[in-house]
Amino acid sequence: MALTRGLTRMGLGDVGSNERFVKLAREYGFQAVDLNDVLGWVEAEGKETALAVLAETGVAIGSIGLPVEWRSTEERFRSDLTKLAATAAAAAELGCTRCCTYVLPATDLNAAHFMALATRRLRTCADILGAYGIRFGLEYVGPHHLRTRWANPFVWTLDQTNDWIDAIGAPNVGLLLDSYHWYTTGQTADELAALRADQIVHVHINDAPDVPVEEALDNGRLYPGEGVIDLPAFLQALQRTGYSGPISQEILTQSPPTAPAEELLSRSKAGFDKVFAAAGL
Amino acid sequence: MALTRGLTRMGLGDVGSNERFVKLAREYGFQAVDLNDVLGWVEAEGKETALAVLAETGVAIGSIGLPVEWRSTEERFRSDLTKLAATAAAAAELGCTRCCTYVLPATDLNAAHFMALATRRLRTCADILGAYGIRFGLEYVGPHHLRTRWANPFVWTLDQTNDWIDAIGAPNVGLLLDSYHWYTTGQTADELAALRADQIVHVHINDAPDVPVEEALDNGRLYPGEGVIDLPAFLQALQRTGYSGPISQEILTQSPPTAPAEELLSRSKAGFDKVFAAAGL
Amino acid sequence: MALTRGLTRMGLGDVGSNERFVKLAREYGFQAVDLNDVLGWVEAEGKETALAVLAETGVAIGSIGLPVEWRSTEERFRSDLTKLAATAAAAAELGCTRCCTYVLPATDLNAAHFMALATRRLRTCADILGAYGIRFGLEYVGPHHLRTRWANPFVWTLDQTNDWIDAIGAPNVGLLLDSYHWYTTGQTADELAALRADQIVHVHINDAPDVPVEEALDNGRLYPGEGVIDLPAFLQALQRTGYSGPISQEILTQSPPTAPAEELLSRSKAGFDKVFAAAGL
């Protein structure tokens, strides 16, 4: 039981195919990658090939992204939903037990009505994922500028998200925690540490620039250890909850980095080395 | 299978004890009464006495009010919830199969967060009521002045309420329809008639004064047939859905009527006679 | 609101493609057909073509069969489940609002454990169907010989099935009633009439040979009106519940009939004419 190091494709430039991404992750000391197209991988290369790559490298799939747009029309939701079970089946076959989606902090719709629609739609997604042994993580999004980007406030705090998870009411729904949202919503380490491990499905780790917290942009993230977030405290708080699983970097930037993937991976590794060491992990 | 005539205490002045209320209802040709204190009645008079009054008069209990405040704090909700099962048990023993609550169209809380809290709380109520064979009706509230009475819009239309019922996701939750809210939300008879009977738990009937619809006050209601709502069309639309059950008057006024109960009951009877006849019922 | 006449392919010999089946149904006075391959139809012919055939004939799709085997292994269930959402989407696009599955009255598995597995699996199916506005009907199966065909008794009565539906707990699950199972489980018309309309998702109609009821075989069914079941009483009881929807014939026989489809359809029509007339419909 431990916190493991994970990657998303965000912030790594072009890491190529899933196979190359997995092998690079391994090379730079990461134990998990988050993928968005497991079904495509399995359909194109075959389950056995994908499993062999994972087995050979010892890298796990940390999480898949939800292939269903639940924030738009009912038609779009119904159409996307047709592919969820096959995606979940492919992920489960590759040993993945997490699927995540993010929640924007504001909406142009009537906020209460949208909450009702979203609750029903996400419960349906959770039920399908649950049939394949996959847990479903909701990521609240903290940056201040997004809270007023659309007409009506939605939810963006840990407590609100936990209340929403209770409203959804499915046993396999929990939190995707991101240090960037922890920081931009002004939470303490103790608030984080008060969670039960089973409330946490997945974790993202990112750093923030040295600007007033109200000005930290969602796509202005830094590599772990390069900014002002107290990431050792974040990691120690997670450790205190008993959470065991991947901590995945997801560097959203205004434009994609242009450096070679190897350079960016090396930088990421250095960041993880720094903050994990500072946390005593 | 038929639409039956029902009463609430609202608009009748002082009709006394539940026993007197039931007997008066019978005397003026009503087949159902909505009660708010069935548990008190059973505890004070005994189940057998209450059942005897109902059997002797042939009057049914149309619905009980929800004895749980779900719009306030979690502490209040938890405290009130301790009495729900006993209330539901008493209602079920008296043959009642409906419990209802109303939904204000605005809130001072974050609307999305409150929707999440309310969804979870009402599902818990529904589950408890369901254990006693009781269905749970949600009444959306249409008057325009209430939509801006609190800071943030909540939900107040038929479609929004149906979406919320889907979000709650319990098999025994449906609509309490009120002609006053049907009128103040500008719905057509065809929209009403498009409902399935099983979506409707209970019905209220009231009339509105001849003022612009935007100015119709929630507590400015008239007796059926004394105002401008097309109540025959309302009743015919309900008939088309296949709904079978009580249609209960609930005259909310700025100050309680001071006339004797018998006079108010007589007036109510005349109103029902008029609109039921006009509807061909 | 009415009981309409429906057909399944069982007992009709070779009625050809879905298009031909629909047109024959229309020709012989039927208003609904149950189909098992709507997704295949839509994929092969296109949604517009299928919709045009239905619109031109005025025939509705009464129900689709559940394309998921929930009685076998978890692997099989997970694999089948990947196609349910797409099937439900296709059915919904063609206006179908019902999906049904049957329940065998005995099992070789531990009955309690199988009930737990089946409850969870069918709830997942119900949730997916519900996302497309489709209700899910469970058909209990009455013939005595099947109750001992496998080692352990499961459930086979109306009351047990209703209790199971409550255990599944999804708002869109109800009964598929079949006159053959009504007859072989020895129920009265009053027991049937005591159901609420919303408890009934779909109805099958079949007749039984003049043998002791314990000897009526599941695949020994007769066309309506050719046997000993009091089908007028069955139809009148359904009418009393307020049920509105198709009544579909499903003639299971030891070997498929060899007569031309037109002859079998004509015979079916005569049977419906007889029992519907006797029921006063």
Next chain:
Amino acid sequence: MALTRGLTRMGLGDVGSNERFVKLAREYGFQAVDLNDVLGWVEAEGKETALAVLAETGVAIGSIGLPVEWRSTEERFRSDLTKLAATAAAAAELGCTRCCTYVLPATDLNAAHFMALATRRLRTCADILGAYGIRFGLEYVGPHHLRTRWANPFVWTLDQTNDWIDAIGAPNVGLLLDSYHWYTTGQTADELAALRADQIVHVHINDAPDVPVEEALDNGRLYPGEGVIDLPAFLQALQRTGYSGPISQEILTQSPPTAPAEELLSRSKAGFDKVFAAAGL
């Protein structure tokens, strides 16, 4: 996060009032007690008094028993259910987060039908408990003699119970593990260690006499460390899951022990000292 030492009243003779029980527990080095009458305690002594006793001793309430008989008639269930919310409220006010019930391995009812009834009833209980932040543990019961004590087999293994928990489908339902049932169902330590911590609500610890496992009687239990169960392996397996919470002794015997409570508590303490030390805890 640690495994703590807990007591039930079973096996301790007369430990008197809850207050005395709590103080004795403290005196003999236990950190938790399971209570069955928290509502009575709060009603008789007041919440503040009870809280003071707990605060003063540092002893927690490990679990309460479910005050609802769900194995009998619907009438009994409905009647008992009226007291559950108040009991849960009292438990929550005293800081308790667990409620448990046991599952007999056989039944005189149709096993599948009873499973359906029990699934629905326990889900209702779980929903009410969940409103007060209380988790609900189901204890499967392993002794062989009970499997044939009633006519039809029900469920009695870890895997079956987990499948049932999935069928119940509430987020706050999990396992009450008991070393006696772990032993009598022949499970390995690795099977136990494969559980996720969040699947475990509560744990009982007991020892078994040196008889063939098939002859170990449910009410023939020994104090920890006095019998043949590999309790260090049991505790280590729990530790590996990440479970954090009480391990409570529950010595069911054919007749209650007659020795003074202090002697029995001392014996219990010695047993815990022995097996916790052997487990390296």
